[in-house]
Amino acid sequence: xxxxxxxxxxxxxxxxxxxxxxxxxxxxxxxxxxxxxxxxxxxxxxxxxxxxxxxxxxxxxxxxxxxxxxxxxxxxxxxxxxxxxxxxxxxxxxxxxxxxxxxxxxxxxxxxxxxxxxxxxxxxxxxxxxxxxxxxxxxxxxxxxxxxxxxxxxxxx
Amino acid sequence: xxxxxxxxxxxxxxxxxxxxxxxxxxxxxxxxxxxxxxxxxxxxxxxxxxxxxxxxxxxxxxxxxxxxxxxxxxxxxxxxxxxxxxxxxxxxxxxxxxxxxxxxxxxxxxxxxxxxxxxxxxxxxxxxxxxxxxxxxxxxxxxxxxxxxxxxxxxxx
Numbered sequence: 001x002x003x004x005x006x007x008x009x010x011x012x013x014x015x016x017x018x019x020x021x022x023x024x025x026x027x028x029x030x031x032x033x034x035x036x037x038x039x040x041x042x043x044x045x046x047x048x049x050x051x052x053x054x055x056x057x058x059x060x061x062x063x064x065x066x067x068x069x070x071x072x073x074x075x076x077x078x079x080x081x082x083x084x085x086x087x088x089x090x091x092x093x094x095x096x097x098x099x100x101x102x103x104x105x106x107x108x109x110x111x112x113x114x115x116x117x118x119x120x121x122x123x124x125x126x127x128x129x130x131x132x133x134x135x136x137x138x139x140x141x142x143x144x145x146x147x148x149x150x151x152x153x154x155x156x157x
Numbered sequence: 158x159x160x161x162x163x164x165x166x167x168x169x170x171x172x173x174x175x176x177x178x179x180x181x182x183x184x185x186x187x188x189x190x191x192x193x194x195x196x197x198x199x200x201x202x203x204x205x206x207x208x209x210x211x212x213x214x215x216x217x218x219x220x221x222x223x224x225x226x227x228x229x230x231x232x233x234x235x236x237x238x239x240x241x242x243x244x245x246x247x248x249x250x251x252x253x254x255x256x257x258x259x260x261x262x263x264x265x266x267x268x269x270x271x272x273x274x275x276x277x278x279x280x281x282x283x284x285x286x287x288x289x290x291x292x293x294x295x296x297x298x299x300x301x302x303x304x305x306x307x308x309x310x311x312x313x314x
Contacts, residue, residue: 049248076236079234079237087240090245091245091248094201100200
């Protein structure tokens with residue numbers, strides 16, 4: 001049995017999702033989003049991401065964090081912002097002794113939908129089916145759960 | 158009297174420098190670099206940056222961190238790497254309760270050399286003069302000291 005924390009980092013909204021994987025069976029544990037304070041200094045927002053991930057780890061005790069390789073925009077300024085959010089989330093996991101693994105958007109889609117070019121909405125639909133959720137999580141939380149599922153399914157192979 | 162930690166973040170080498178500023182007088186406290194393990198997983202290297210900054214803060218007790226706004230390359234992949242290193246360094250300072258301030262390369266050069274387009278070597282030379290150092294610190298450590306000096310001089314104005 002393994003508890004997996006999926007993270008979809010972003011400077012405004014960071015999605016997280018915790019699942020359990022045991023002998024190929026997946027179980028939903030928790031999911032949600034960390035919203036940083038708009039117009040707060042950027043360092044403060046990074047710290048909110050660190051604190052948020054720290055809290056989720058303390059609460060749900062995952063052993064591993066699976067992090068989405070952030071969307072590589074053509075804009076270096078966006079990449080820099082996203083990179084800082086990703087760095088804050090990763091060190092929060094590392095400081096809690098979690099192992100950290102990266103998955104590209106293509107690997108995540110392949111693992112969850114079976115098709116690397118799948119649409120975002122298909123991923124969200126499959127997350128709901130695979131975890132037997134009665135309602136759809138928010139888009140960012142669903143993306144984080146998808147990374148966690150990707151890690152669980154990659155291990156099984 | 159204020160103790161200032163200057164940080165020049167980078168995924169391979171992160172420079173740091175600690176100075177004291179009292180009534181417009183600057184005093185050198187410490188400087189050095191955090192070298193991350195080459196070929197180690199990137200998350201591990203980010204964690205080394207966090208641990209390194211954490212150690213410097215615990216050892217020298219600065220109240221504020223001044224961080225260089227990283228060089229904005231045209232390459233989004235480099236910006237993403239640099240962003241993650243910067244995020245790791247900033248949250249290490251924030252988790253220790255430090256205030257964090259950003260300074261652009263132009264502001265730093267202006268504050269240290271009096272000229273925003275100054276060459277890197279001029280900055281290093283002036284850092285040595287302003288702090289009365291008998292030897293030149295390494296380039297990355299000198300850059301970090303320059304950010305700290307910039308913060309001190311900006312406050313004085």
